[in-house]
Amino acid sequence: MTGGHPDAERAPMTMYLVKQLELAIRALLDDVLRPYGVTTLQYTALTVLQDRGALSSAQLARRAFLRPQTMHQMVLTLEERGFIARETRPGNGRALLASLTEAGTRLLDECTPAVLELEHAMLADLSAGQRLTVREGLEHGIAALSNVSRARRMHHPVADTDE
Amino acid sequence: MTGGHPDAERAPMTMYLVKQLELAIRALLDDVLRPYGVTTLQYTALTVLQDRGALSSAQLARRAFLRPQTMHQMVLTLEERGFIARETRPGNGRALLASLTEAGTRLLDECTPAVLELEHAMLADLSAGQRLTVREGLEHGIAALSNVSRARRMHHPVADTDE
DNA sequence: CCAATTTCAGTTTAACTGATATTA
DNA sequence: CTAATATCAGTTTAACTGAAATTG
Numbered sequence A, B: 001m002t003g004g005h006p007d008a009e010r011a012p013m014t015m016y017l018v019k020q021l022e023l024a025i026r027a028l029l030d031d032v033l034r035p036y037g038v039t040t041l042q043y044t045a046l047t048v049l050q051d052r053g054a055l056s057s058a059q060l061a062r063r064a065f066l067r068p069q070t071m072h073q074m075v076l077t078l079e080e081r082g083f084i085a086r087e088t089r090p091g092n093g094r095a096l097l098a099s100l101t102e103a104g105t106r107l108l109d110e111c112t113p114a115v116l117e118l119e120h121a122m123l124a125d126l127s128a129g130q131r132l133t134v135r136e137g138l139e140h141g142i143a144a145l146s147n148v149s150r151a152r153r154m155h156h157p158v159a160d161t162d163e
Numbered sequence C: 001c002c003a004a005t006t007t008c009a010g011t012t013t014a015a016c017t018g019a020t021a022t023t024a
Numbered sequence D: 001c002t003a004a005t006a007t008c009a010g011t012t013t014a015a016c017t018g019a020a021a022t023t024g
Helices: A014-036 A040-052 A057-063 A068-080 A102-123 A128-154 B014-036 B040-052 B057-063 B068-080 B102-123 B128-152
Strands: A084-088 A096-100 B084-088 B096-100
Touching (some): A014 A102, A014 B014, A096 A102, A128 B102, A128 B128
């Protein structure tokens, strides 16, 4: 039998903790946003547009690690519902840059208090210094892993060119 | 459109950073695990069994915020492929507790170095103190949000005695 | 021509819901 | 009888792939 061996319990990896926290956030955020008729992904995309200004759906896709076609569908939905508008700009190729409409801004204004409540609940009882260290740690991890991605893509045969 | 974004760019919420980091982890972990034929979710379930001992698929489902039927499918797959075995135990009702087989343990032993490499890449250049603060911050957030969850639905027992 | 983007179309997978059986 | 679990079956959604058109 392979039976259970009473191993010492390892500390979970930090990656695992990140995943668990993200799952908890996602579940609560979905609940908070459902009454407003937007998914967490849609809400996030809208806040990105609010914070970073107009972006193409392809740019949004890269931020969310999604294919451009997938994000395109979401952008179409948001446009249809009047939360964003899209326009071409000189020097931007064929790209349609999406930005928030007034309705989109209003939606965010309505949602955001409840979202911030979650943010505060999550960080309650942490000191300002701890919060900062956590933020910096997360940002550092994002940067470090995106470097790993980049490095890995280098010697990846992108199966392109000719015939 | 009127507004635009007046002056300062708001700092992204910590929740957003958690999500971004989780997306980066997920993408790389999928790449790392693909050669071994397991998904990130499957790998995670196996490590949970390794760390916490035998669990039912319903218990695994709660940990992953999935429906019991969804996790059941995954557990069946892992059993079919010989990575876990399930057995009833007296005092556990109808539950089938899953635990790692030797093949499952071998699989984890093969995967884990590559996974740890990612973990280390993510934390590179952080001091031991910073790493600890980040871990504690994540754990704190998980606990805080699970309290919010609990508070939000004060009905039925479902109290899961997971430990 | 090339590269990035948008867009149309179809596919696959991973989650979901519903219903039933079993057991403490 | 009830609650938790397992399991069978079908459904929906959210991602995917492929291919074509547009543009700087």
